[in-house]
Amino acid sequence: MTASKTFRTIVLATGLLGGVSGAALAADLTIGVRAGPLSIDPDFTAAGTHAEAMKHIYDSLIKSGNNLELEPGLATSWTAIDDTTWEFKLRPNVKFHDGSDFTAEDVKFSIERIPKVAGPNPTTIYVRRVKGVEIVDPLTIRVKTDGPAPTLPNDFIRLFVVSHIAAKDYSDSAEKASEGFNSGKAAIGTGPYKFVSWTPKEQLVLQSFDGYWGGKEPWDKVIRKELPNDAARVAQLKAGQVDLIARIPASDVPTLETDSKLTIVRQDSVYLFNMAFDFREKSPQVSAKNGSPLPKNPFIDPRVREAFDLAIDRETITEIAMEGMGTVQSQLVTPNIFGYKPDVKPAPSNVEKAKKLLADAGYPDGFKVTFSFTNDRLPGDKDTGTTIAQMLTAIGIQVEANAQPGAVYFPANTRGDYSLTMSGWGTLTGEANYTLSSLVHTNDPTKKLGAFNIRGYSNPEMDKLIEAAGVEMDAGKREQYLKDANALVASDRPNLSIASIVSAWGMKKTINIVPRSDEDTLAMNIRPAK
Numbered sequence: 001m002t003a004s005k006t007f008r009t010i011v012l013a014t015g016l017l018g019g020v021s022g023a024a025l026a027a028d029l030t031i032g033v034r035a036g037p038l039s040i041d042p043d044f045t046a047a048g049t050h051a052e053a054m055k056h057i058y059d060s061l062i063k064s065g066n067n068l069e070l071e072p073g074l075a076t077s078w079t080a081i082d083d084t085t086w087e088f089k090l091r092p093n094v095k096f097h098d099g100s101d102f103t104a105e106d107v108k109f110s111i112e113r114i115p116k117v118a119g120p121n122p123t124t125i126y127v128r129r130v131k132g133v134e135i136v137d138p139l140t141i142r143v144k145t146d147g148p149a150p151t152l153p154n155d156f157i158r159l160f161v162v163s164h165i166a167a168k169d170y171s172d173s174a175e176k177a178s179e180g181f182n183s184g185k186a187a188i189g190t191g192p193y194k195f196v197s198w199t200p201k202e203q204l205v206l207q208s209f210d211g212y213w214g215g216k217e218p219w220d221k222v223i224r225k226e227l228p229n230d231a232a233r234v235a236q237l238k239a240g241q242v243d244l245i246a247r248i249p250a251s252d253v254p255t256l257e258t259d260s261k262l263t264i265v266r267q268d269s270v271y272l273f274n275m276a277f278d279f280r281e282k283s284p285q286v287s288a289k290n291g292s293p294l295p296k297n298p299f300i301d302p303r304v305r306e307a308f309d310l311a312i313d314r315e316t317i318t319e320i321a322m323e324g325m326g327t328v329q330s331q332l333v334t335p336n337i338f339g340y341k342p343d344v345k346p347a348p349s350n351v352e353k354a355k356k357l358l359a360d361a362g363y364p365d366g367f368k369v370t371f372s373f374t375n376d377r378l379p380g381d382k383d384t385g386t387t388i389a390q391m392l393t394a395i396g397i398q399v400e401a402n403a404q405p406g407a408v409y410f411p412a413n414t415r416g417d418y419s420l421t422m423s424g425w426g427t428l429t430g431e432a433n434y435t436l437s438s439l440v441h442t443n444d445p446t447k448k449l450g451a452f453n454i455r456g457y458s459n460p461e462m463d464k465l466i467e468a469a470g471v472e473m474d475a476g477k478r479e480q481y482l483k484d485a486n487a488l489v490a491s492d493r494p495n496l497s498i499a500s501i502v503s504a505w506g507m508k509k510t511i512n513i514v515p516r517s518d519e520d521t522l523a524m525n526i527r528p529a530k
Contacts, residue, residue: 027218027219027220027221028219028220028221028222028223029219029221029222029223029243029244029511029523029526030222030223030225030241030242030243030244031222031223031224031225031242031243031244031245031246031521031523031526032225032227032233032236032237032242032244032245032246033049033052033224033225033226033227033245033246033521034049034226034227034228034230034233034246034247035049035226035228036049036050036053036201036203036204036224036226037049037050037053037054037198037204038050038119038120039119039177039178039181039182040054040057040178040181040182040184040187040195040198041117041170041174041177041178041180041181041182041186042054042057042058042160042162042189043110043113043114043117043118043123043160043162043177044117044118044119044123044174044177044178044181045118045119045120045121045122045123046121046122046123046125046126046158047121048426048428048518048519048520051158051160051520052520052521052522053204053224054160055160055191055520055522055524056191056192056193056206056222056522056523056524057187057189057191057193057194057195057206058160058161058162058189058190058191059073059074059094059160059161059189059190059191060073060074060156060157060158060159060160060161061073061074061075061088061107061156061159061161062075062078062153062156062157062159063157064157064428064429064430064518066514066515066516066517066525067336067516067517068270068336068337068427068428068429068430068517068518069430070153070154070157070430072091073091073157074090074091074094074102074107074161074190075088075089075090075091075156076089076090076091077089078153080150080473081142083147083148083473084131084144084145084146084147084148084149085142085143085144085145086142086143086145086149086152086153087136087140087141087142087143088107088140088141088142088143089139089140090102090103090104090107090138090139090140090141091139091213092139093213094190094213095190095211095213096163096166096188096189096190097188097189097190097194097195097209097211098163098166098188099211100163100165100188102161102190103138103139104135104136104137104138104139104140104141105135105138105164106161106162106163106164107133107141107159107161108133108135108141108164109162109164109167109168109171110159110160110161110162110164111127111130111133111143111159112133113162113167113171113177114126114127115127116171116172116173117171117172117173117174117176117177118174119174123158125155126155126156126158126159127155127159128155128448129145129146129147129149129152129155130143130144130145130146130152131144131145131146132144147471148471148472148473149471150470150471150472150473150475150478151429151431151433151434151470154429154430154431154434155429157429157430160189161189161190162186162188162189163186163188163189166185166186166187166188167180167181167186167188169186170185170186182198190212190213191209191212192208192209192212192214192217192523192524193206193207193208193209193217193222193523194206194207194208194209196221201226202225202226203223203224203225203226204223204224205221205222205223205224206221206222206223206224206523207220207221207222208220208221208222217523217524218527218528219523219526222523225242227242227245230247230248230249230252233245233247233248234248234249234252234256234506237256237262237506237507238256238259238262240508243507243508243510243511244505244506244507244508244511244513244521244526245505245506245507246503246505246519246521247379247503247504247505247519248264248504248505248506249379250322250323250324250325250379250380250504251323253266253323253324253325253504256506260509261508261509262506262507262508262509263506263507263508263509263511263512263529264504264505264506265504265505265507265512265513265515266325266502266503266504266515267502267503267504267505267515267516267517267519268327268334268500268502268517269334269426269500269501269502269503269517269518269519270333270334270336270337270426270427270428270500270517270518271378271424271425271426271500271501271519272329272332272334272424272425272426272497272498272499272500272501273378273380273381273384273422273423273424273497273498273499273500273501274332274422274423274424274425274495274496274497274498275308275388275420275421275422275495275496275498276420276421276422276423276439276455276494276495277299277305277308277419277420277455277457277493277494277495278297278299278418278419278420278455278456279297279299279300279455279456279457279458279494280297280416280455280456281296281297281300281456282297283297283299283419284416284417284418284419285369285370285372285417285418285419285420286298286299286367286368286369286419286420287367287368287369288367288368289365289366289367289368289398291368294367297419298361298363298367299419299420301361301362302492302493303357303358303360303361304357304358304361304363305492305493305494305496306347306354306357306493307353307354307355307357307358307361307395308354308392308395308397308493308496309347309354309493309496310347310348310349310350310351310353310354310357310395311349311351311354311391311392311394311395311397312349312388312391312392312496312498313349313391314328314329314346314349314498314499315328316387317384317387317388317498317499318499320387321380321383321384321386321387322379322380322383322384322499322501322502323380324502325379325380325501325502325503325504326380326384326499326500326501326502327499327500327502328346328498328499329346329497329498329499329500330344330345330346330490330497331344331486331489331490331497332425332427332432332435332436332439332440332486332489332495332497333427333432333435333486334427334500334517336430336517337427337430337431337432337435338430338431338432338479338482339431339432339433339436339469339478339479339481339482339483339485339486340432340483340486341483341484341486341487344486344487344490346497349391351394351395354395355395355396358395358396363396364396365396366395366396366397366398367397367398368397368398368399368400369397369398369399369400369419369420370399370400370402370418370419370420371385371388371389371392371399371400371401371402371420371421371422372402372403372404372409372412372413372417372418372420372421372422373385373401373402373403373404373409373421373422373423374403374404374405374406374409374422374423374424375403375404375405376405376406377406377409377423377424378424378501379501379503380501381422381423381424382403384422384498384499385401385403385422386401386403388422388498389401402418409421409423410423413454414454416454416455422498424501425439426518426519428518431482432469432482432485432486433466433469433470433478433482436462436466436469436482436485436486436489437449437450437466437470438450438451438452438453439452439453439494439495440453440457440459440462440466440485440489440494440495441453441462441463441466441467442457442458442459442462442463447467449463449466449467449470457494459488459492459494461488462485462488462489462492465481465482465484465485465488466481466485468481469481469482469485503515503519505521507526509529510528510529511526511527511528511529512526512527512528512529512530513525513526513527514527
């Protein structure tokens with residue numbers, strides 16, 4: 001190993017590996033993933049691939065089940081004792097990796113450190129409703145909120161608990177936290193695996209924790225290799241260099257399914273493609289076909305939005321553009337999400353009706369628009385966007401397809417550079433208000449709502465439903481508010497839901513995986529085949 005590589009590899013302690021016997025090595029697991037953590041501090045970023053890795057080392061207060069249902073984690077129960085207070089009963093006899101006891105002090109410390117150490121894509125979104133934390137006894141905490149907060153338990157699926165003893169000197173800033181956690185000094189959790197080493201952009205090495213409260217894992221050592229190149233990931237699986245890979249490209253799935261040495265598992269994902277219209281009076285990338293400005297932004301007219309909806313053949317997109325690895329969707333959330341409205345169906349494609357709607361709106365010859373979408377964030381995004389662009393030409397729209405890497409697309413979208421977009425979104429908390437309040441509520445920083453609505457959409461009826469759902473403690477009433485809001489999205493069309501992704505994992509015949517709808521690839525869901 002070169003000196004530079006030795007420097008880049010962060011090792012906790014050689015003693016962690018010293019006790020691994022030859023027999024134990026037979027139970028090692030090597031996983032190939034597209035991306036890994038950005039730090040070993042669980043609170044550094046809210047990025048999904050980061051949280052996926054951290055779940056091995058740290059437990060969250062509440063767990064997210066395989067279909068995003070809420071399950072007991074370090075909290076065994078949670079109760080709203082009044083409109084602004086949640087009480088959490090904590091799991092007894094839980095040990096940290098260093099042998100110390102888990103108590104309410106660790107939960108209070110973990111909540112309070114987040115605003116101080118959060119980096120890019122901040123994890124503060126998960127504690128934004130928290131006003132204060134009270135320790136009732138060593139196994140009971142009460143969280144005071146800034147108002148009724150029915151979805152606080154959903155937010156706490158990303159509340160990772162660290163040791164207040166190990167992390168006390170590494171919680172004043174993101175830089176200080178990275179120093180302590182990346183060196184391993186503060187990387188002490190209660191999760192099923194202990195931190196061993198991390199080589200950024202290469203691999204994360206973990207070792208089974210014998211004292212885990214949930215029982216010992218079958219894997220003595222887990223190596224999570226970062227293989228962002230799809231072809232390289234597939235090649236390493238076929239060559240036996242990894243035991244399992246995530247996110248198989250759709251084009252490779254049929255071939256791999258014929259390989260007698262491999263097993264392929266598919267799962268419907270909560271990630272879905274959706275288009276978003278610009279509602280600003282002057283939209284930057286819309287014009288007449290000759291390039292001259294239009295008197296007004298056509299997307300403000302609901303007939304134009306409906307015409308675009310009817311131009312899209314979603315079945316063709318899932319079968320051709322997504323190569324069978326997609327499921328048609330009618331809402332911004334998938335059917336497993338709380339608040340989904342089953343009787344809202346996708347509009348069937350109808351080109352002739354779409355043309356008439358455009359003519360009625362004053363655009364009998366269509367107009368010109370740049371359609372911007374990602375080409376590297378989710379499987380099939382480039383082909384899906386390109387196919388939609390082609391479908392829009394059938395109703396007279398002159399479309400310039402603008403496929404961009406996520407690193408280019410998202411900053412430009414945030415700046416307001418685009419008029420018509422498509423990207424992926426996943427409701428990772430399992431509750432529709434997470435998505436609706438972010439995408440279709442009026443952008444209102446004072447209310448901490450509409451953070452991702454940067455295109456000027458504002459509907460008072462929508463805002464009223466979302467705000468009511470955000471404070472309604474009765475689950476039945478809250479669900480109805482969310483269903484009504486999803487129905488309003490479908491009829492008003494600020495966004496057009498296209499299709500959700502079907503994810504695929506490939507693995508050796510010797511192992512099996514229980515897939516998750518959030519696409520997390522967890523060693524805890526992988527077991528030796530029986």
